[in-house]
Amino acid sequence: MSVLTRLTGGYGPGRKGAGARKTVTFGDASEVKGSPSWSLFSLLFVALVWWWIKRGPDPIINDRTFPSMRQTWDAFFELVDRGYRRVGLWDHTWASLWRVLKGLVYGVVVGVPVGFAMGLSNRLRGIFDPIVELLRPVPPLALLPLFIVWFGIGEGSKVNLLFFAAVWIMVIAARAGVLGVRGSKVHAAYSLGANRWQILRYVILPNALPDIFTGMRVALGVCWGTLVAAELTGTTTGLGAMIFAASKFFRMDIVVVSIITIGVIGVAMDLIMRFLERRLIPWRGKG
Amino acid sequence: MKDLSVEGLGMVYELPKGGSVEALHDVSFDLEAGRLLTLLGPSGCGKTTLLNIIAGFLTPTSGSVTLGGDPIAGPGQERGMVFQQGALFEWQNVAQNVAFGPRMNRKKRSETNELVEDLLSTVGLQGFGDKAVYELSGGMQQRVALARCLANDPEVILMDEPLGALDALTREKMQSLILKLWQETGKTIVLVTHSVEEALYLGDRLFVMAPRPGRIEREYELPFAANGLHVDPREMKASPEFIEKREELLSLIWEMEEQIMGHEGGMA
Ligand SMILES: Nc1ncnc2c1ncn2[C@@H]1O[C@H](COP(=O)(O)OP(=O)(O)O)[C@@H](O)[C@H]1O
Ligand SMILES: [Mg+2]
Numbered sequence: 001m002s003v004l005t006r007l008t009g010g011y012g013p014g015r016k017g018a019g020a021r022k023t024v025t026f027g028d029a030s031e032v033k034g035s036p037s038w039s040l041f042s043l044l045f046v047a048l049v050w051w052w053i054k055r056g057p058d059p060i061i062n063d064r065t066f067p068s069m070r071q072t073w074d075a076f077f078e079l080v081d082r083g084y085r086r087v088g089l090w091d092h093t094w095a096s097l098w099r100v101l102k103g104l105v106y107g108v109v110v111g112v113p114v115g116f117a118m119g120l121s122n123r124l125r126g127i128f129d130p131i132v133e134l135l136r137p138v139p140p141l142a143l144l145p146l147f148i149v150w151f152g153i154g155e156g157s158k159v160n161l162l163f164f165a166a167v168w169i170m171v172i173a174a175r176a177g178v179l180g181v182r183g184s185k186v187h188a189a190y191s192l193g194a195n196r197w198q199i200l201r202y203v204i205l206p207n208a209l210p211d212i213f214t215g216m217r218v219a220l221g222v223c224w225g226t227l228v229a230a231e232l233t234g235t236t237t238g239l240g241a242m243i244f245a246a247s248k249f250f251r252m253d254i255v256v257v258s259i260i261t262i263g264v265i266g267v268a269m270d271l272i273m274r275f276l277e278r279r280l281i282p283w284r285g286k287g
Numbered sequence: 288m289k290d291l292s293v294e295g296l297g298m299v300y301e302l303p304k305g306g307s308v309e310a311l312h313d314v315s316f317d318l319e320a321g322r323l324l325t326l327l328g329p330s331g332c333g334k335t336t337l338l339n340i341i342a343g344f345l346t347p348t349s350g351s352v353t354l355g356g357d358p359i360a361g362p363g364q365e366r367g368m369v370f371q372q373g374a375l376f377e378w379q380n381v382a383q384n385v386a387f388g389p390r391m392n393r394k395k396r397s398e399t400n401e402l403v404e405d406l407l408s409t410v411g412l413q414g415f416g417d418k419a420v421y422e423l424s425g426g427m428q429q430r431v432a433l434a435r436c437l438a439n440d441p442e443v444i445l446m447d448e449p450l451g452a453l454d455a456l457t458r459e460k461m462q463s464l465i466l467k468l469w470q471e472t473g474k475t476i477v478l479v480t481h482s483v484e485e486a487l488y489l490g491d492r493l494f495v496m497a498p499r500p501g502r503i504e505r506e507y508e509l510p511f512a513a514n515g516l517h518v519d520p521r522e523m524k525a526s527p528e529f530i531e532k533r534e535e536l537l538s539l540i541w542e543m544e545e546q547i548m549g550h551e552g553g554m555a
Contacts, residue, residue, distance in 0.1 A: 184374040187344055192388035192439055193364035202387070206378040283377040286421035 067253035072260075075253035084242055084254055093261060095237035099155070100223045103162020107219055111167040112212060115174025116204070128171075136168040140226045144233075153234035158227065165226045166219040173215025177208025182287065210277075210284040217273045224266050288320035289355025289365075289442050291341070291475060296350035298336050298501075310336040311347070312500035318492070320442070323469050323476045323512055325490030327483065327536070329543055333501025334479040338445050341477065342368050354442060364388060367441035369432045371448045375420045381407070381431050382416035388439035406434040409471075410464065426457035433468065446478040450485065459520060462488055466515040483536045484524060487511055495536065497543055505539065507532075 025031040047069070053060045054068040063071070079089035117124040118132070140161050147157040147164075181204055189203045231240025239258045246254035277284065298311040310333040318324055326334045339345045341352055343362040352359045354366065368374075375384050382403050389399040407413050410430040420428060429449055436444055449465075450458045462485060469476055480486050486493050491512040497504040509532070511523060523529055 182373055184370040185376065187342070187362065188368060188370065188374040188435075189387070189391075190344075190362035191342060191364060191366060191368040191441075192391055192435070194387075194391045198391050202391075203376065206376070209378070281378075283419065283421065286419075287373065287377045 064250050067256055071253040072256050076257045092239050092242045096227055096239045099158050100227050102159045103223050104166050104219055106163040107166025107170050111170025112174040115171040116178055119175045119178025132171055140165040141229055158230050161230050162223045165222050169219040170215050173211050177211030178204055181207040209281050213277050220269055290320050291318040292353045294351050297348050299348045309500035312502045314503055320475050321473045322491055324492045325486040326479045326494050327486040328496030332496040332498035335447055338447050342366055342445050364439045365442045367436035367444045369436050369446040369449045372452045377421050381418050384431055385434045385438050406437055410434045425453050426461055443475045448479050483533055487532055
């Protein structure tokens with residue numbers, strides 16, 4: 001379903017899909033498609049609660065604790081126009097995004113070959129297995145103190161931390177992609193005259209791409225979440241840094257704008273990845 | 288043209304929990320070039336194992352296979368393989384799938400394109416070259432698999448229940464296609480099937496195999512495949528000679544199944 005039909009609502013209340021002819025719909029997962037009009041409703045409800053807790057001259061929650069919608073709106077335009085401490089909202093956002101992209105790219109570049117090696121060779125599987133299994137469950141932020149000592153308090157420690165967050169996910173995804181290749185496809189390729197390199201390039205790699213892509217989507221989300229926490233120290237740019245600086249001066253309006261930006265970017269990244277996935281690997285799940 | 292020779296083939300699988308299965312026991316036969324051999328038998332009698340050994344995917348525990356006198360040690364493109372389903376490359380379109388072999392051999396692109404066009408029309412898929420394979424029906428996918436296999440011009444084509452996943456009507460059409468390809472190309476074909484009718488109709492030689500241990504129980508020389516394209520297939524399958532052979536084979540296989548059931552009942 002395209003983003004457009006999702007937003008304009010093919011299945012809102014009053015409109016019925018194929019389910020109109022089914023007698024059993026409760027428990028039929030294919031009939032649960034989400035409903036844009038109800039999504040709009042829930043957003044309006046959040047806005048209503050927000051308005052209600054800040055209503056009147058003496059609101060339930062004061063401005064030091066949570067800003068009003070109006071303040072947040074104004075803060076947003078202030079941030080876009082003049083920025084916070086002379087750094088614009090987009091510059092902060094871009095600084096964060098750039099770190100995430102770098103971490104993700106390094107994670108893919110290292111993780112995919114390691115995952116392939118683990119899926120293709122007993123010896124390499126044996127060598128990498130304990131390392132991967134031991135380091136994978138470690139929350140990246142637990143390593144931040146070490147990384148600051150090793151790579152400096154600035155960019156180095158942040159990008160390396162994101163690399164760490166991404167790489168295990170990519171290793172596991174690539175390994176799963178290799179292990180998922182059907183034996184008959186590999187056999188067919190050998191019988192058609194392919195050598196080992198060609199099997200890797202023309203069978204195993206394309207077969208693993210859907211899993212690798214899923215890994216990238218997960219890694220992107222994890223990196224984004226890790227980054228904002230990592231930016232709370234050692235940098236003056238990035239959405240996390242902006243939150244931290246603003247909170248020291250009780251600029252809750254700026255904090256809230258940052259939080260909303262983080263959420264919206266997260267959703268946007270996932271939508272872009274899904275779009276790319278449909279474009280680049282239309283064969284997903286069709287094997 | 289090369290003859291296929293199988294000598295004293297034995298295959299024992301060691302089971303991970305201990306014990307072993309004798310999937311093939313002393314299987315020997317010679318298959319002259321250009322013949323179509325069908326293998327028929329209840330599941331577990333080693334048909335897939337035999338085919339995988341000839342294809343070079345498995346090394347037998349004992350015995351040997353030679354093609355034109357050369358021993359088989361691994362997979363090679365003089366022995367093409369057609370699987371039941373799911374062996375096409377879904378990331379490539381129909382034409383790319385068919386072109387896979389020539390491409391791996393770094394053949395000239397223009398020649399390959401021509402060959403692909405030819406093969407697609409041979410299997411009745413002209414104009415389908417840029418379709419995705421997952422957009423095709425099961426029967427059409429098997430046509431692609433046949434064309435892909437033919438693209439490398441193999442000496443022998445091995446087919447492991449190639450029509451097993453198709454509905455009855457599609458199956459009959461595909462049987463005629465296989466006969467046509469066999470007669471036009473003169474290739475040696477070894478085809479595994481579960482269907483007695485298919486084994487009779489397609490096989491110009493037929494082995495009935497039996498399990499525990501997997502072996503060749505009986506051999507037949509059959510007249511039907513040679514005439515298959517000149518006579519209406521329905522008529523042929525309804526002819527007295529065909530029906531007589533069919534009943535003979537069915538009762539043979541029933542007997543076998545009964546023995547297997549008895550065996551399993553005895554174990555329980
Ligand atoms: N990889 C394997 N490991 C252990 N046993 C196997 C293996 N492959 C096949 N077998 C056993 O060998 C026998 C023959 O199998 P197979 O060649 O697949 O028979 P068919 O294709 O005729 O059904 C069966 O009993 C089967 O369980
Ligand atoms: Mg089998």
